[in-house]
Amino acid sequence: MRILVKLFAQYREGRFKTEYKEYPEETTPQIIIDALHLEEVSPLGCVDGEWETC
Amino acid sequence: MADLIYRVNMTNLSFKIEEVPAEWLGLGGRALTSTIVAKEVDPECHPLGPNNKLVFAPGLLSGTSASNSGRNSCGAKSPLTGGIKESNVGGTSAGIMSKLGVKALIIEGLPKNEEMFYQLHVTKNNVEFIEVPELVGLDNYAVLDAMAAKYDKKVAVMSIGRVGEMRMNLANISVKDPSGKLRSHGRGGLGAVMGSKKIKCITVDAENYKEVTIADPEKFKEASKIFTKALQENPISGEGLPAFGTNVLVNILNEAGGLPTRNFRAGNWEFAENICGETMAENIKARGGKTTHGCHAGCVIQCSQVYNDKDGNYLTSGFEYETIWALGANFGIKDLDLIAKIDGLMDDLGVDSIETSVTLGLAVDAGILAYGDGEKAYELLSKDLPNGTPIGRIIGSGTHILGKLYGLVRVPTVKGQGIPAYEPRAVKGQGITYATTPMGADHTAGYAVATNILNSGGYVDPLKKEGQVELARNLQIATAAVDSTGMCIFVAFPALDDPKCLPALVDMINARFGCNLSIDDVVNLGKTILKREHEFNIKAGLGKADDRLPEFMKYETLPPHNVVWDFSGEEIDEFWNF
Numbered sequence: 001m002r003i004l005v006k007l008f009a010q011y012r013e014g015r016f017k018t019e020y021k022e023y024p025e026e027t028t029p030q031i032i033i034d035a036l037h038l039e040e041v042s043p044l045g046c047v048d049g050e051w052e053t054c
Numbered sequence: 055m056a057d058l059i060y061r062v063n064m065t066n067l068s069f070k071i072e073e074v075p076a077e078w079l080g081l082g083g084r085a086l087t088s089t090i091v092a093k094e095v096d097p098e099c100h101p102l103g104p105n106n107k108l109v110f111a112p113g114l115l116s117g118t119s120a121s122n123s124g125r126n127s128c129g130a131k132s133p134l135t136g137g138i139k140e141s142n143v144g145g146t147s148a149g150i151m152s153k154l155g156v157k158a159l160i161i162e163g164l165p166k167n168e169e170m171f172y173q174l175h176v177t178k179n180n181v182e183f184i185e186v187p188e189l190v191g192l193d194n195y196a197v198l199d200a201m202a203a204k205y206d207k208k209v210a211v212m213s214i215g216r217v218g219e220m221r222m223n224l225a226n227i228s229v230k231d232p233s234g235k236l237r238s239h240g241r242g243g244l245g246a247v248m249g250s251k252k253i254k255c256i257t258v259d260a261e262n263y264k265e266v267t268i269a270d271p272e273k274f275k276e277a278s279k280i281f282t283k284a285l286q287e288n289p290i291s292g293e294g295l296p297a298f299g300t301n302v303l304v305n306i307l308n309e310a311g312g313l314p315t316r317n318f319r320a321g322n323w324e325f326a327e328n329i330c331g332e333t334m335a336e337n338i339k340a341r342g343g344k345t346t347h348g349c350h351a352g353c354v355i356q357c358s359q360v361y362n363d364k365d366g367n368y369l370t371s372g373f374e375y376e377t378i379w380a381l382g383a384n385f386g387i388k389d390l391d392l393i394a395k396i397d398g399l400m401d402d403l404g405v406d407s408i409e410t411s412v413t414l415g416l417a418v419d420a421g422i423l424a425y426g427d428g429e430k431a432y433e434l435l436s437k438d439l440p441n442g443t444p445i446g447r448i449i450g451s452g453t454h455i456l457g458k459l460y461g462l463v464r465v466p467t468v469k470g471q472g473i474p475a476y477e478p479r480a481v482k483g484q485g486i487t488y489a490t491t492p493m494g495a496d497h498t499a500g501y502a503v504a505t506n507i508l509n510s511g512g513y514v515d516p517l518k519k520e521g522q523v524e525l526a527r528n529l530q531i532a533t534a535a536v537d538s539t540g541m542c543i544f545v546a547f548p549a550l551d552d553p554k555c556l557p558a559l560v561d562m563i564n565a566r567f568g569c570n571l572s573i574d575d576v577v578n579l580g581k582t583i584l585k586r587e588h589e590f591n592i593k594a595g596l597g598k599a600d601d602r603l604p605e606f607m608k609y610e611t612l613p614p615h616n617v618v619w620d621f622s623g624e625e626i627d628e629f630w631n632f
Contacts (some may be wrong), residue, residue, distance in 0.1 A: 008305045009298055012332060 001025055003032070011038055057157035057265065062174060062181055064251045065104065065163030069181040074157050080569070082114035084140040085538035085583045086158055087129025091138055092586045094160075097593035101133035101243070102221055102250040108161040110151065110212075110256075113142075113540015117152025117266040118274070120562050121282040122542040124148045124350030126229070132242035134223045134409070134452055135469040135494035137591040139242035140537065144349030145229035147210040148540055150258045154178060155265030161251055171219070171254040178263055189254045191216060193402045193440065194228045194236055197255050202234075205259065213255035215404030216440040218245035222450030224405040224413070224439075225249060233360075235371045237349050240406040241471065241496060243452075269568030277561035281545075284555035285354050288548040290510060295357035295544060296346050298331030300375035303475075303503075304382070305330045310507050310516065311614045312480040315383040316425065317415045318466050318473070318606075320613045321480045323383035329390050334361065334373065337390065342366045355544050361394045370398035376475040376497065380411030385418065386426030396432055403440055405450075410435070412472030413453045420460040422449075464606045469494035469596060478603055479612040479619050481506045481516045486526035486621070489601050490629040492587035498543050500530035504550060511550030517615055523628050531632075534587075535580030539563065581632065588630065598627055 006018045015036065023032070059072040081089055087109045099105035108130045115123040126148035132139035151159070159176065171190050175182040189197055193215035201211045211230040218225035225245025226238040239245075268274045286292045294302050304326050307313040311321035327333060338345050338361055346356035349372060360371045373394060381393045400407045414434075418425045422445065423434070438446030448456060453472040457465030466473040471494030478485025483502025491499035502525050506516035514521040529546075536543060539559065548555040560573055591600075607619035 006305075006309070008309075008330075009294055009302055009332065017327070017332075 003027070005032060057155050060156050060159045060176060060181060062159065062161045063163045064161060064165050067165065067183045071179055081538065082116070083111055083125065083127040083142060083538040083540050084534060085579060086111040087127045087140050088138060088583055088587050090158060090160060091129045091131065092590045095131055097131070097590050099131060101131045101247060104164045106131050106247060108244070108247050108251060109158055111158040112148035112152045114538060114563055115566060116148035116540035118268065118566060119352065120278050121285055121352055121354045122545055123540045124352055125540045125542060126151065127537065128227060128239040128244050130244055130247045131594065133246045134243040135471050137469055137494065137594050137596050138492055138587045139244060140493065141239040141241050141244055142537055143229050143237045143239045144542070145231045145237040146208070146350065147212055147229050147258060149351055150210040150260045152266050153260040153264050154258060155263065161253065164250060165252045171252050174253055174256045176256065176258040178261060186254050190219065194404050195402050198230055198234065201255065201257055205257070210258040211255055213404070214245045214248050215402065217403055217405050217450055218249040220442050220450070221246040221249045222447065223452040223455070224410050224450050226404055226406045228401065228404045231349050232351055233347070233371070236401040237372060238406070240408065242494065245404055268566055270565040274562055274565035277558045277565060280554050281558035281562060282354055284548040284552045284558065285545060288552060290508060290547040291355050291544050295355050298335050299357050299359050299373065301331035301334050301373065301378050303331070303375040304379065305332065306507060307476065310480065312477045312507065312516065313379065313383050314475065314477045316386070317384060317419055317464060318477065321477045322614060325388045326383065328388045329378050329382040329393060333390060337361070347371060353542065355542065357544065363391055369394040370401065373397055377407040377411055379475045380408060380415060381428070384415040385411060385431065387428035388426065389428065392428040396428065396435065399432065399436055403435065408474045409452050409472045412466060412474070413449055413456055416453050416456055416462065416465060417449065419462055419464060420456060464604070466604055467495060468603060469600050471495045476503055477612060479607055479617045480615055482519060483514055483516065483522040483525045485603060485619060486522050486626065486629060487530060489603050489626050490526065491530060492584070492591050498533065500526045500533055501543065501546065502526050502529055504546065510547050517617055519621060523625065527629050527632060530584055531577060531580040534583040535576045538579060538583065598623065601626055
């Protein structure tokens with residue numbers, strides 16, 4: 001599936017603002033975060049620690 | 055030496071110094087201004103008449119070395135809401151008043167000579183009444199220049215511009231900050247109250263006095279260190295706010311569908327990137343401004359900034375999310391530089407940048423301006439408003455009155471005050487705060503965005519009703535307490551998430567005064583103050599029907615989540631059940 005990833009604040013540094021990318025159907029937010037090598041992600045809009053499901 | 059009450063009577067141009075009554079000793083900031091207003095002001099009085107009082111009070115920790123403790127509270131009956139008002143500000147006034155030993159400055163009465171404006175010059179055990187005809191008709195920066203020429207040293211300056219002289223609801227009280235720029239007692243028309251008392255400016259000279267004493271300096275130092283560390287280590291107060299200012303919220307609220315757009319017709323805006331904090335930071339870096347800047351001495355968060363134009367010339371500072379949102383998504387200006395230019399103008403004029411900009415958003419519905427026509431908005435604000443033309447006075451009356459005059463239904467106000475920056479339908483906890491706070495729609499009164507959107511203090515789903523009343527209640531109680539300490543409201547982020555932060559804050563209060571308060575005592579202070587303010591409003595004629603959001607939010611669905619405001623009156627009224 002084609003997913004639009006938007007990065008904000010300090011996560012943009014050395015990366016991008018927005019990017020469309022193809023991901024497998026079972027992709028979770030956690031997989032995308034891992035691929036971006038983001039450190040200390042602030043979880044907004046979901047319960048802390050539930051990146052797999054939110 | 056003990057702090058003292060400075061009481062000024064503008065009717066006979068006299069003053070007296072009073073000892074602090076025992077029941078006020080443990081109060082500061084908002085707790086003290088609201089207690090004095092509730093005790094001494096007739097709730098039924100006209101806000102611009104002789105029986106209203108204007109009260110300034112630094113926080114309990116103001117003037118100390120505690121980080122972020124430089125807030126000064128101002129209170130009165132508000133001409134905008136008709137209820138009690140407290141508005142706190144950074145700048146230099148809290149520290150200087152504290153160092154002089156002024157627990158509160160109470161200004162009462164109206165001068166008999168309606169033609170004259172005065173400067174009040176406050177020094178040790180003295181208040182001088184200086185006639186200032188030469189300042190009449192000037193705006194804030196010209197007043198600051200005049201005071202800088204008059205006093206060759208650091209004095210606090212609190213002033214009003216022409217809009218305040220004309221007693222318009224938009225008028226704020228502006229305060230000189232450490233860089234010589236302006237901060238504001240912004241909301242509620244307190245500048246109109248100052249104008250009604252014919253006070254053009256108040257200057258406070260602490261001379262060489264340092265009356266702030268610390269009962270237990272070692273304990274204070276230790277607690278202060280823990281508190282500062284908590285502020286610096288929190289991802290919001292220590293990272294996001296310093297790097298991007300409060301304007302980091304544009305993209306966050308836009309993605310959450312909670313960025314009010316086109317006078318509250320949608321929850322996101324296609325041009326958010328133009329005005330967001332990331333764009334602002336890029337511009338600042340490229341143009342030689344400052345991405346970090348403290349609005350008062352001792353601020354370690356530094357969420358303020360200096361924003362220059364493309365040629366490197368100063369445009370504004372203290373460039374806040376709520377103003378940028380109101381002129382951007384809500385009114386439609388896509389050019390951040392033009393928004394900055396208008397923000398700088400509003401500083402100089404001495405008008406509440408939130409109320410003014412929300413009014414402009416409604417002025418589009420009234421047919422006065424086209425959506426996004428920033429140039430015409432600038433002209434209206436720079437010419438009509440300060441010159442008091444009929445349309446200038448209509449805009450100067452604020453959102454609620456503009457709506458009445460033009461027969462509009464979609465008027466985004468609560469208790470007559472414009473709703474700021476966070477869509478109540480999509481950030482429901484914030485909606486409960488807007489409905490219930492005694493201040494009228496005020497985002498700072500109980501910042502539920504923290505837990506609805508920023509996952510600070512846990513997470514309560516912003517689109518669901520469950521847990522919102524309790525969240526807004528707890529936050530408003532905590533905020534009433536924090537507003538009494540002189541602390542910046544952003545200490546709430548580490549206070550919500552870092553178990554060491556709040557105990558350190560209470561330890562600092564105990565060390566400052568040699569007392570033994572518990573966290574429960576401080577929470578109880580917040581409850582007492584909130585109820586005191588609510589009681590004043592009830593006596594002033596504001597009842598349950600005023601604790602409501604605009605009706606259109608109940609039947610207009612808000613994209614992108616297609617949500618409505620779905621709380622019943624009974625559910626909202628549960629807020630006061632504590």
